[in-house]
Amino acid sequence: MIDSHAHLFYGDFRADFEQMLERARMVGVRAIVVPGTNVQASREAVDLSARYPSIFACVGIHPHEAGAASDADVESIRDLTVAPGVVAVGEIGLDFHYDLSPRTRQQEIFHRQVLLAVEKDLPIVVHTRESIPEALDIVRSIIGDHPDWRVGQAGEKVAKRGRGVFHCFTGSAEQARELFSMGFLVSYPGIVTFKNSPVVPVIREIGLENILIETDSPYLAPVPHRGKRNEPSHLPVIAGRIAEILGTSPSEVARRTSENAIRLFALNVNVGTAQHF
Numbered sequence: 001m002i003d004s005h006a007h008l009f010y011g012d013f014r015a016d017f018e019q020m021l022e023r024a025r026m027v028g029v030r031a032i033v034v035p036g037t038n039v040q041a042s043r044e045a046v047d048l049s050a051r052y053p054s055i056f057a058c059v060g061i062h063p064h065e066a067g068a069a070s071d072a073d074v075e076s077i078r079d080l081t082v083a084p085g086v087v088a089v090g091e092i093g094l095d096f097h098y099d100l101s102p103r104t105r106q107q108e109i110f111h112r113q114v115l116l117a118v119e120k121d122l123p124i125v126v127h128t129r130e131s132i133p134e135a136l137d138i139v140r141s142i143i144g145d146h147p148d149w150r151v152g153q154a155g156e157k158v159a160k161r162g163r164g165v166f167h168c169f170t171g172s173a174e175q176a177r178e179l180f181s182m183g184f185l186v187s188y189p190g191i192v193t194f195k196n197s198p199v200v201p202v203i204r205e206i207g208l209e210n211i212l213i214e215t216d217s218p219y220l221a222p223v224p225h226r227g228k229r230n231e232p233s234h235l236p237v238i239a240g241r242i243a244e245i246l247g248t249s250p251s252e253v254a255r256r257t258s259e260n261a262i263r264l265f266a267l268n269v270n271v272g273t274a275q276h277f
């Protein structure tokens with residue numbers, strides 16, 4: 001399995017970092033993608049990736065941080081994209097639920113970072129909350145202007161590796177299908193285990209072809225860990241629940257979602273063999 005989204009640089013993990021990774025390894029988590037949320041956090045994600053071969057970094061400014069971010073910060077993110085271990089620009093996007101940054105600034109910072117991903121030929125990790133239509137508008141317009149973003153090496157029309165992922169996706173199957181048609185994937189965390197979760201019928205419709213799994217640690221712990229600190233070793237609970245929703249085996253969910261993550265982020269990882277973090 002690959003945990004496609006976990007904030008491992010938070011202080012929450014400082015006391016038991018090695019044990020936390022070992023617990024993840026023991027249950028079959030072979031790689032973890034750590035998104036940045038501002039310049040400092042992006043640097044920490046890059047540092048973690050330099051220390052552990054199975055940790056990969058994203059660099060970016062989260063919508064919550066957009067209000068505090070300067071133009072120089074976007075330049076710093078540009079510099080960080082070329083660091084070893086960086087697999088995407090993220091997490092970037094729009095959050096109209098908490099509205100911690102002015103919406104126009106969120107849109108501006110998101111737009112500029114998507115253009116940065118286009119320039120650097122990297123996929124994006126997108127955060128949305130009550131903002132999927134607005135985020136889709138920005139992505140649509142940029143793809144319209146840059147149709148060759150992430151076109152495969154051999155010139156395939158639809159990007160082979162994908163343009164990005166809408167993480168913690170709570171949108172409809174119709175929105176998911178539009179994303180797939182633009183080369184995007186969607187990712188599901190522990191909300192799949194919550195009672196009456198609205199994402200369940202959507203997963204039933206879209207299947208495994210374009211989805212990733214994530215813990216979003218330290219947030220969104222799945223049932224039965226709800227309310228506690230979340231960590232990557234809880235990923236099998238999420239894979240198991242998706243298997244149940246789709247009437248397939250957890251190993252099939254693990255295999256397919258790992259293939260999708262490796263393809264999207266071009267991860268240098270062998271999920272078939274045990275690997276040291």
Ligand SMILES: [Zn+2]
Binds near residue numbers: 167
């Ligand atoms: Zn997020």
Ligand SMILES: [Zn+2]
Binds near residue numbers: 005007035091216
């Ligand atoms: Zn996140």
